[in-house]
Amino acid sequence: MLKEYVGMPKHNQTRYYAAVIVGCCTLSLSAGIAAAPTIQLTVDTSMNRHPISPYIYGMNSYGAGADASDLWKSLNLPVSRFGGNNVSRYNWKLDATNTGADWYFENVRLSNASNIPSDSAANRIIEQNQQRGTQSLVTIPMTGYVAKDSLACGFSISQYGAQPVTDAQWRPNCGNGVSTSGQHITGVNPTDTSMAAPPSFVGEWVTFLKTRYGSGNTTGVRFYALDNEADLWHETHRDVFPIALTYNQLRDRTYQYAAAIKAADSQAQVLGPVFTQWSSLFISPNDVQRGDYSTPDDRLAHGNTPLIAWYLQQMKAYEQSNGKRILDYLDLHYYPAAQGVTLGMAGDAATQALRLRSTRALWDSTYVDESWIKDTGIDGGVVKFIPRMRDWVANHYPRTKLAISEYNWGAFEHLNGALAQADVLGIFGREGVDLATLWGVPKTTDPVAYAFRLFRNYDGAGGQFGDTSVQANSTNQEALAVYAAEAAAGKALTVMVINKTKTALTAPVALRYFKPNAMAQVWQYSAANLQAIQRLADQPVSASGWSGTFPAESITLYRLAGTGITLMRLPRMR
Structure with missing residues (x-):
């Protein structure tokens, strides 16, 4: 059924990201993506309309530097996530957690607070979010354990013997849980580092947050995630959870912990299962851990149903039996698996070209992944990630929203990263994703930060990409991508064009069902100035559109005032 995979990427602190993957097409270029001889762009405001x-x-919020607050304020950041591996065992009463495999399984404090839990790290993030009008997404622990103090570690040498790799600088008694023979140390007592955290512990935390900040539909925490990458607990938190999750364990824990959240704050929105492995979308983490790909026992014992499809069926069954929904968002993480694309620098010309191609794995049913994904035997290596999520929801639990609470295309420091990030944000809007949070916080001056500004504050005065997606087509989306959305209740149209190639391109932009004013405002981000979005001269526009010239590796945003489909009377169809 599935073939064993190798070469899964990792975070630079051993954070595993086998996840939801990106692939590449068969095009191979040493510098950028070749453009077709002629490209045509079309925007039709009557088609594919959705918010x-x-x-x-x-x-x-993980890794946010000193300037993050200024960046987030300038972006009017809509949502910020308190999550990651080091939150899976967060004890809100002590403001302590365990770092897991990211850093020697050590218990640590997350802040210097002296008035706990009032002044905890989690509360500080929530309060900062409130001050700038940002919604909070808080990760709740679901392993059944949280840190009992800020001193212990999961694999102490004094208790479990010598380990070649230790935290020599800070805590030399803490190892990485691998013995001198190269084997994982087993038989660890979870109480070495942790205390029990049943659903009532989480319910008490949500009650505390609701009392302090308000309910989820007013001023309080709006979103709660059911832990973080539970499909990797047997790696990232193997000192307390060494045997990977089964189908039934995932269902039962979701029922228990999600119900506890809803009982404490019925207006809160719950996200799950927050998985990251590609294979764990189809078979259980337990099947994966045992290397049981061809005849996965756990999946076969559950009607041979892919895990995520089965999970959604169980959430629907809960609602039918109990009269209330406990899962609001299907949340899966997405990291490109192609070599060198994610969580790093821009890389060489071939890697940069790969990065730009790889965004197609989010949506394109003809796009074959160029990593180990293509060898897993699933759909010929086609990921089509967002349509796949959408189909699972439509078939198994309609009205569940879509979330991607971690993703990263790398190259924050480079124009190549900005091109990829702008493309990803355009795809999210066009494909109907409901929530997404970038992993890693760009510096204020990073090109990736400017990609966000193009959607959230392109003119420095709060100008934003439209809020109603409309159909925008390119005859070569891989070279010259286009996205469009109406704004101001149909009185304006925003059109974003991303030239991913190494050469300037000229293309006509045809307009349908939008009556523009004579001139369009134009903003552009390119190598001409990596520290600013430049305001260009207005673009003359006719009723049928205009012709635009797009510099190599550039992002161009048009804002057309006029009358859109929401304000026009369409001709009667016969």
């Missing part, structure tokens, strides 16, 4: 959720422009 764009503002929550797709979110970021994770």
